[in-house]
Amino acid sequence: MIEIQNMSKRYGNVNAVRDLSFTLEKGEILGFLGPNGAGKSTTMNIITGFMPPTSGTIKVCGYDVMEDPIEVKKRIGYLPEQPPLYTDMTVKDYLNYVCDLKHVKRSLRKNQLDDVMDLVKIGDVRGRLIKNLSKGYKQRVGLAQALVGSPEVLILDEPTVGLDPKQIIEIRNLIKALGRNHSIILSSHILPEVSAVCERVVIINKGRISAVDTPENLSKSMDSNDRYNVSIAGPENSIKDILKGLHGVINVESESTKDSDISSFLIESTRDADIRKPMFFELAKAGYPIMELKAMDKSLEDVFLEITKNDVVLKNEAVNLEKAAHEEVIENPVEDKEVE
Numbered sequence: 001m002i003e004i005q006n007m008s009k010r011y012g013n014v015n016a017v018r019d020l021s022f023t024l025e026k027g028e029i030l031g032f033l034g035p036n037g038a039g040k041s042t043t044m045n046i047i048t049g050f051m052p053p054t055s056g057t058i059k060v061c062g063y064d065v066m067e068d069p070i071e072v073k074k075r076i077g078y079l080p081e082q083p084p085l086y087t088d089m090t091v092k093d094y095l096n097y098v099c100d101l102k103h104v105k106r107s108l109r110k111n112q113l114d115d116v117m118d119l120v121k122i123g124d125v126r127g128r129l130i131k132n133l134s135k136g137y138k139q140r141v142g143l144a145q146a147l148v149g150s151p152e153v154l155i156l157d158e159p160t161v162g163l164d165p166k167q168i169i170e171i172r173n174l175i176k177a178l179g180r181n182h183s184i185i186l187s188s189h190i191l192p193e194v195s196a197v198c199e200r201v202v203i204i205n206k207g208r209i210s211a212v213d214t215p216e217n218l219s220k221s222m223d224s225n226d227r228y229n230v231s232i233a234g235p236e237n238s239i240k241d242i243l244k245g246l247h248g249v250i251n252v253e254s255e256s257t258k259d260s261d262i263s264s265f266l267i268e269s270t271r272d273a274d275i276r277k278p279m280f281f282e283l284a285k286a287g288y289p290i291m292e293l294k295a296m297d298k299s300l301e302d303v304f305l306e307i308t309k310n311d312v313v314l315k316n317e318a319v320n321l322e323k324a325a326h327e328e329v330i331e332n333p334v335e336d337k338e339v340e
């Protein structure tokens, strides 16, 4: 749906984005992460045709952003961080206006607006002035404008920023549901949200790609050992000895609980030796029941911090893509006038 090859963007002598290559597949929700100033907004503004790249090619549904900007815009719904709302209009008038802008045929308009308002659940406020809506509802109106015209690709920049926890869950579920019929790029600083919603994640740092993979693979690739947190009933020291004797165990730390015979153990073991089954049988043989067992994968947050702090570049799809990328570079003759 989107193919970016060797995209770079310079503002004067600031290299905001350097040699970026990645793809968005059909029906995929792709997380787009990076610390402040990494180049996320720049990338999204280029994909949506809001500004040109300095070099590189960007194709949306096969159309080149520079050569066929209108065809590209027809296929993209964009929700910028600040939703582009006219707050003195009612929801219905505003969405009708968006239909005008997107050339939605008059014969299709009523059905499409009803469907979109249904989907984002704003039918009950259609007659209200946008300025009188809560932040959550304004965000939904922003999503609605992105959905008008039935674009195949949605680009959502921080769609849950500033919402309360209930609204966040609602918008998150909505994005998941939209993922069934759209391909989505989701930029967010809320990493548990990205883990929950996205199938794949692109992490950029200082304008370059640091990692492209599933959240699960990213967690695994940062850690060569397994870690478990286990609660076991029985004498702490005897249990510790049993755990230390299991094949593959590197380290065991324990903590006893007051007023209970249950202790918790943090176990580190080599990845090739899955200790869960032998641990179960050995502890059962000794008569020490396992009360709780949790695998301690690195969270996306840990991975993100490690990658962006140490400038780590993971071997991944991005590297292969870079190799495969053809040499053609579009030099952009337009002088950019943006100031920060």
Ligand SMILES: Nc1ncnc2c1ncn2[C@@H]1O[C@H](COP(=O)(O)OP(=O)(O)OP(=O)(O)O)[C@@H](O)[C@H]1O
Binding pocket: 011, 012, 014, 015, 016, 034, 035, 036, 037, 038, 039, 040, 041, 042, 043, 338, 339, 340
């Ligand atoms: N119009 C501009 N003129 C000059 N430099 C700019 C301009 N826009 C962005 N930059 C610089 O380019 C780099 C990337 O900025 P960009 O806004 O794309 O990052 P970002 O990842 O979206 O950050 P944030 O999460 O803070 O929105 C930053 O160093 C920024 O200062």
